[in-house]
Amino acid sequence: MTQTAPRYVGQSLPRKEDAALLTGNGTWTDDITPAATLHMTVVRSPVPHARIGGIDTTAARAVPGVVHVLTGEDLAGEFVAGIPCGWPVTEDIRIPEHHAIAVGEVNHVGDGVAVVLAASAAAARDAVDLVEVEYEPLPAVVDIEAALEPGAPLVHEELGTNHCYTWPLATGDVDAAFAHADVVVEGRYLQQRVIASPMEPRAVVVTPDPVGGGFTMYTATQVPHFVRDILAAICSVPDTKLRVVAPDVGGGFGAKLNVYAEEALALVLARRTGRPVKWTESRSEHHLATTHGRGQAQHMAVAATRDGRILGMKVNLLADMGAYLQLLTPGIAVFGAFTYCGLYDFGAYSFECKGVFTNLTPTDAYRGAGRSEAAYAHERIMDDLARELGMDPAEVRLRNLHPPFDEPRAVPSGVLYDSGDYERCMRRALDLVGYDELRAEQARRRESGDPVQIGIGIGNFTESGGLSPSKVAAGVRLQSGGWEAATVRMTTSGKVEVVTGTSPHGQGHETAWAQIVADRLGVDPADVEVLHGDTMIAPFGRDTYGSRSLAVGGTAVHLAAGKVRDKAMLIAAHLLEADESDLEFEAGRFAVAGTSGPGVTIQEVAGAASLAANLPDGMEPNLTADHHFDPPNFTWPFGTHICVTHVDTDTGFVRIDRYVAVDDCGHLVNPQIVEGQLHGGIAQGIGQALFEHATFDADGNPTTGTLADYTIPSATDLPMFELDQTITPSPTNPMGVKGIGESGAIGSSPAVVNSVIDAVAHLGVTHVDMPATPQAVWRAIRAAKGQNR
Incomplete structure (x- = not known):
């Protein structure tokens, strides 16, 4: 059977999702308030570490409209387990008990100590202020390096240490590589804590079902299936009795890739009261109680020859866990282990990560989780190596890139990258930005003593996207998203319904999945309805994160649609009294x-399949098919990002003049969606590089508790992004696609910081930590000049 080339895949069709969102007709969790709803608020600890001496709820319970004020001890019988860690990276990892509401002790500012239920949100907020908690302060630890020192205060005394785990990896003869090197360069780079700032904070509504005795939970989450499965287990609710729905979700960025205490509380309180329970997070709560990102101290070393060839690399990390282990906390830093070697080809590599507890908000996934941190470190040290050798930073990189490959290739970290043509991508970026001309302009400005200097920064990267497979890959067991599920069915009228296990929160699945199915079945994308984010409609799924949706979920849709087309072809052959091998399929018509x-037409076939009056012997009615896709490997998108900054050496002010990004995510389904994903990711990486930092004082009290203190970039801080692509298809899936959702956040922060340092390197500045604020840059310049003020 023949079929025409794709008509819709590869086109920038307008997003189906946007009309409702742009006209204010979206449905957010906070829009949902069933009759008789009880509003929930959480009493949060104002101190980072203390024993709970007592809780007096008398005044709070007297507030009109208040129904319950409950403590951790009051709710102990509602749970069979605490909030779980889903990624124990070693067998001897230390996992502290994590109650949905603290019992006996609080371990970070924002730790919940009591919960209020009231007939109105206002009454619930008023009552929170009247709950009196007696705190017996304990010493707190904030710094991850200090936390491992002998005699440091213990976050969890019962563990006897702040050391959570140590995870090592080594390939090749690292000692020999460093012993025979002409040059060894070392660097210490910090990944500051950052806070995801989605437009929509977290929210949850749980409604007892009037028929059947179950519960429906609406929650602003990236992972409705994880929420269902984990809450069913810890709250002793059969998973068949818990329906989880993710309505419109206003951004996630990893912070909504979790199962939180508030979701568990809302469920057990709805069960306890028999009434709907609703909680909506305030922005200040978000800064305290929603997971933070990053939080690492990175110690890097590379061994190289005098002509710039890398021989070996050592990575030693300290990773801040915060006070508890959330769903993926310990695995985030470990996940980066496989990409600290970047795009570079050398023979020996070692990696060691130590997880450390502190009295701070727990950390977890944040866009580019693990891979962004890795790219930042390897690109910073590539610039440091170039300075040590007196070479151009681009030339050092070009000398160490892997050669082109279209089948899996082993890399220094021991895993298999799927495909790549790194030099083509990098040279395209260099050409687009006009690299040689920029270097000439930089030299002219330095000669003239212009106070505004030009910096050029490169951010090369690859990332392990398409989180998979479920099995061991390349001899290394990786925590993964695994398989993904899809169902495609044609209705009697010839329309198409797609059920996907992925759960979008801005990625455009309704549009892209419709394009995929439209091409496979020869229909119009407007006739394809994509259903998602509801565990009753899509009972099987692994959700959306880690740049996996298209490569795993979209491929499952592609293959399910192929099964539908194949069945339709058999029916068409029967109807036409022809052999199926003689048929062609073009524009939705068999002949x-x-x-x-x-x-x-395939619509006529769908009608015949539904009536079932004239089907081949033994064939079941209807055109419908399921597919679970479990790929053999991750996908490994890659790219080169180049940032050009103007730095005022008198004030330290940084302005991004140009930003060029050339990315390779395999075949593109919708180029406009790809561009949108890159715009958002690059903005997020620029935010970390120049503006964002979740800070605490020495005692563990947050000093960036609101958006007035925590700076995120605005449109005026960003340049126009100049984007381009190369296409290296992935052999891991039949569509040849890779991920793109995190790439912008991975390549951008090293490109920006390298550019800032490059602008002032001639003044003796070789290091600036993120965020490179004007004050930080000004201080670095003054220090390089030997001036203390």
């Missing part, structure tokens, strides 16, 4: 190839 005889 005998090379003839002008009668044909049948």
Whole structure:
């Protein structure tokens, strides 16, 4: 059977999702308030570490409209387990008990100590202020390096240490590589804590079902299936009795890739009261109680020859866990282990990560989780190596890139990258930005003593996207998203319904999945309805994160649609009294190839399949098919990002003049969606590089508790992004696609910081930590000049 080339895949079709969102007709969790709803608020600890001496709820319970004020001890019988860690990276990892509401002790500012239920949100907020908690302060630890010192205060005394785990990896003869090197360069780079700032904070509504005795939970989450499965287990609710729905979700960025205490509380309180329970997070709560990102101290070393060839690399990390282990906390830093070697080809590599507890908000996934941190470190040290050798930073990189490959290739970290042509991508970026001309302009400005200097920064990266497979890959067991599920069915009228296990929160699945199915079945994308984010409609799924949706979920849709088309072809052959091998399928119509005889449309086939009056013997009615896709490997998108900054050496002020990004995510389904994902990711990486930092005082009290203190970039801080692509298809899936959702956040922060340092390197500045604020840059310049003020 023949079929025409794609008509819709590869086109920038307008997003189906946007009309409702742009006209204010979206449905957010906070829009949902069933009759008789009880509003929940959480009493949060104002101190980072203390024993709870007592809780007096008398005044709070007297507030009109208040129904319950409950403590951790009051709710102990509602749970069979605490909030779980889903990624124990070693067998001897230390996992502290994590109650949904603290019992006996609080371990970070924002730790919940009591919960209020009231008939109105206002009454619940008023009552929170009247709950009196007696705190017996304990010493707190904030710095991850200090936390491992002998005699440091213990976050969890019962563990006897702040050391959570140590995870090592080594390939090749690292000692020999460093012993025979002409040059060894070392660097210490910090990944500051950052806070995801989605437009929509977290929210949850749980409604007891009037029939059947179950519960429906609406929650602003990236992972409705994880929420269902984990809450069913810890709250002793059969998973068949818990329906989880993710309505419109206003951004996630990893912070909504979790199962939180508030979701568990809302569920057990709805069960306890028999009434709907609703909680909506305030922005200040978000800064305290929603997971933070990053939080690492990175110690890097590379061994190289005098002509710039890398021989070996050592990575030693300290990773801040915060006070508890959330769903993926310990695995985030470990996940980066496989990409600290970047795009570079050398023979020996070692990695060691130590997880450390502190009295701070727990950390977890944040866009580019693990891979962004890795790219930042390897690109910073590539610039440091170039300075040590007196070479151009681009030239050092070009000398160490892997050669082109279109089949899996082993890399220094021991895993298999799927495909790549790194030099083509990098040279395209260099050409687009006009690299040689920029270097000439930089030299002219330095000669003239212009106070505003030009910096050029490169951010090369690859990332392990398409989180998979479920099995061991390349001899290394990786925590992964695994398989993904899809169902495609044609209705009696010839329309198409797609059920996907992925759960979008801005990625455009309704549009992209419709394009995929439209091409496979020869229909119009407008006739394809994509259903998602509801565990009753899509009972099987692994959700959306880690640049996996298209490569795993979209491929499952592609393959399910192929099954539908194959069945339709058998029915069409029966209806046309022809052999299926003689049929061609073009523009949604089956006909005998090379003839002008009668044909049948796939919509007509769908109708015949539904009526079932004239089907081949033994064939079941209806055009419908399921597929679970479990790929053999991750996908490894890659790119080169180049940032050009103007730095005022008198004030330290940084302005991004140009930003060029060339990315390779395999074949593109919708180029406009790809560009949108890159715009958002690059903005997020620029935010970390120049503006964002979740800070605490020495005692563990947050000093960036609101958006007035925590700076995120605005449109005026960003340049126009100049984007381009190369295409290196992935062999891991039949569509040849890779991920793109995190790439912008991975390549951008090293490109920006390298550019800032490059602008002032001639003044003796070789290091600036993120965020490179004007004050930080000004201080670095003053220090390089030997001036203390």
